[in-house]
Amino acid sequence: MxxxxxxxxxxxxxxxxxxxxxxxxxxxxxxxxxxxxxxxxxxxxxxxxxxxxxxxxxxxxxxxxxxxxxxxxxxxxxxxxxxxxxxxxxxxxxxxxxxxxxxxxxxxxxxxxxxxxxxxxxxxxxxxxxxxxxxxxxxxxxxxxxxxxxxxxxxxxxxxxxxxxxxxLPEEELLWGKAEMLKHGLIQSKEHWSTLKTKSASEITIDDISASVAIKNEIVKADFKEEHIRKGLNFGHTIGHALEGFFLDNDTKAHGHCVAWGMVAESLLAAKFGTLPMEEFNEIFAHIHSDYPPIKVERSNLPQLIELMRNDKKNNATGINFTTISAIGVSHIDQSYSEEQIHEVLQELFIAH
Ligand SMILES: NC(=O)c1ccc[n+]([C@@H]2O[C@H](COP(=O)([O-])OP(=O)(O)OC[C@H]3O[C@@H](n4cnc5c(N)ncnc54)[C@H](O)[C@@H]3O)[C@@H](O)[C@H]2O)c1
The missing domain is CATH 3.40.50.1970 (Rossmann fold)
Structure with a gap:
C-alpha cells in the first residue's frame, strides 16, 4: 500500500x-x-x-x-x-x-x-x-x-x-484515464510521459498510477485554489472541455478522449505560435493519434467551439486562457492565443474532410 x-x-x-x-x-x-x-x-x-x-x-x-x-x-x-x-x-x-x-x-x-x-x-x-x-x-x-x-x-x-x-472497467475507459496520466507527464515529467508512451492502457501498473497521483498531489498541495501552478493541470482542458461540452447533447464523447485531443490541439498552438519544437509536437501527435480515435466536427461548428472556450471558467477578462508547454515536461500557465490562431489549429485537426 x-x-x-x-x-x-x-x-x-x-x-x-x-x-x-x-x-x-x-x-x-x-x-x-x-x-x-x-x-x-x-x-x-x-x-x-x-x-x-x-x-x-x-x-x-x-x-x-x-x-x-x-x-x-x-x-x-x-x-x-x-x-x-x-x-x-x-x-x-x-x-x-x-x-x-x-x-x-x-x-x-x-x-x-x-x-x-x-x-x-x-x-x-x-x-x-x-x-x-x-x-x-x-x-x-x-x-x-x-x-x-x-x-x-x-x-x-x-x-x-x-x-x-x-x-x-471497459477497455476504452482505461484509455480515457491514460489521457490524464499523459497530461501529468506532458506538464511536469518527461520521464513519466516516456514510460507511458511505451505502454498500452491495459499495461499501466500501480507504480504508474502512484507516479501520476504524486505529480498531481504536489501541484495541488502548492496551490489548492488554483491561483497559480495548479492551472498547469488544465493543459488540454480549454479545448478538451469545449469539445466535451459540444458533444454533450449528441454523440457524447468521454472526458479523457476530449482531453487527449485537447492536448494535441494545445500542443499545436504551442508549436505554431509558441516555442514548442515541432518535433516534440509530432511525438505527441503520433502517440495520441495512434491510440485515440479522431474527433471531427463540421467547419460551421468552429465558432461554437470557440464560444464554448470563451465562456470557460478558467478565463479572466483578458481572453481565452491556456496552459501551454514549451517542451515535453515543461508547462507555462496563463497563456493566451488569438481567436484566429485557435481557429487555424481547430481547422487543421478537427474538420471532417
Ligand atoms: N475533480 C477533478 O479534479 C476532475 C479531474 C478530471 C476529471 N474530472 C471529471 O471526471 C469525469 C470523468 O471521469 P470518468 O472518466 O471516470 O467518467 P465516469 O464516472 O462517467 O466513468 C466512465 C464510465 O465507466 C463506468 N465505470 C466506472 N468504474 C467502473 C468499473 N470499475 N467497472 C465498470 N464500469 C465502471 C461508469 O459507470 C461510466 O459508465 C468528468 O466529469 C470530468 O469532468 C474531474
Whole structure:
C-alpha cells in the first residue's frame, strides 16, 4: 500500500483492505450512518465487493444514479439530497463515493453542500478518477454545455485507489484515464510521459498510477485554489472541455478522449505560435493519434467551439486562457492565443474532410 499525504487527508493506492478505510469506518465513524453513492455500473461491479468485505459498510444505504456525464447535473444532485433527507442523514454521517469521476465530482459536491458539508470518502473505480478526479478537492457538476460550472473546493476524508476495480472497467475507459496520466507527464515529467508512451492502457501498473497521483498531489498541495501552478493541470482542458461540452447533447464523447485531443490541439498552438519544437509536437501527435480515435466536427461548428472556450471558467477578462508547454515536461500557465490562431489549429485537426 502506497500512502500519499495530501491536504488533511491521505490518498491510498493498493489493496483497500490493507489501508485505513476499515479502521476509519469502524472506529471514528462507528456510530455514523454510511451512504454509498454509485452509478448503475459501479453498483453492479464494485459495490458488493465493498459491502461484503468491509463489515461497517454491510448496512450502508445505497444511492444508485444513472451513469454518464449527462447526469452530472444539479437535477440529479437534488434527487440525492432528497434521498439523504429521507434517510435522515445527519451532519456527522458519511458518504462513500464509489465510481468514476462523474460520481466522485457529483458525490463530493452533494456531500459538501448537504447540511453545510458532511464527510465523504472517495473510492475511485475508473483509471481516470484514480489518477485525477478523486483527489484534489475539486467537486461539482456541469451547467448545460459548460463543464463543472457549479462546484466548490472541498476535500475528502480519504481516497482509496484499488486496482481491483479496473478489472471490470471497459477497455476504452482505461484509455480515457491514460489521457490524464499523459497530461501529468506532458506538464511536469518527461520521464513519466516516456514510460507511458511505451505502454498500452491495459499495461499501466500501480507504480504508474502512484507516479501520476504524486505529480498531481504536489501541484495541488502548492496551490489548492488554483491561483497559480495548479492551472498547469488544465493543459488540454480549454479545448478538451469545449469539445466535451459540444458533444454533450449528441454523440457524447468521454472526458479523457476530449482531453487527449485537447492536448494535441494545445500542443499545436504551442508549436505554431509558441516555442514548442515541432518535433516534440509530432511525438505527441503520433502517440495520441495512434491510440485515440479522431474527433471531427463540421467547419460551421468552429465558432461554437470557440464560444464554448470563451465562456470557460478558467478565463479572466483578458481572453481565452491556456496552459501551454514549451517542451515535453515543461508547462507555462496563463497563456493566451488569438481567436484566429485557435481557429487555424481547430481547422487543421478537427474538420471532417
Ligand atoms: N475533480 C477533478 O479534479 C476532475 C479531474 C478530471 C476529471 N474530472 C471529471 O471526471 C469525469 C470523468 O471521469 P470518468 O472518466 O471516470 O467518467 P465516469 O464516472 O462517467 O466513468 C466512465 C464510465 O465507466 C463506468 N465505470 C466506472 N468504474 C467502473 C468499473 N470499475 N467497472 C465498470 N464500469 C465502471 C461508469 O459507470 C461510466 O459508465 C468528468 O466529469 C470530468 O469532468 C474531474
Amino acid at each position: 502506497t500512502t500519499i499525504p495530501s491536504l488533511g487527508y491521505s490518498i491510498e493506492i493498493g489493496d483497500l483492505h490493507q489501508g485505513s478505510l476499515s479502521k476509519l469506518l469502524s472506529e471514528e465513524f462507528s456510530t455514523r450512518k454510511k451512504v454509498i453513492i454509485c452509478d448503475e455500473n459501479t453498483h453492479e461491479h464494485c459495490v458488493s465487493y465493498l459491502t461484503t468485505s468491509i463489515d461497517s459498510l454491510a448496512n450502508a444505504e445505497i444511492i444508485v444514479l444513472p451513469a454518464g456525464e449527462e447526469n452530472k447535473i444539479l437535477e440529479i444532485c437534488m434527487q440525492v439530497w432528497e434521498a439523504l433527507s429521507e434517510y435522515k442523514i445527519q451532519r456527522n454521517d458519511v458518504i462513500v463515493n464509489v465510481g468514476g469521476g462523474m460520481i466522485t465530482d457529483l458525490g463530493g459536491f452533494v456531500a459538501s453542500i448537504y447540511k453545510r458539508g458532511i464527510d465523504y470518502i472517495n473510492i475511485p473505480t475508473s483509471l481516470l478518477s484514480m489518477v485525477d478526479a478523486s483527489a484534489g478537492g475539486k467537486t461539482g457538476v456541469d451547467l448545460g454545455a459548460y463543464k463543472n460550472q457549479l462546484g466548490l473546493f472541498s476535500t475528502p476524508r480519504l481516497v482509496v485507489c484499488d486496482r481491483i476495480f479496473l478489472g471490470t
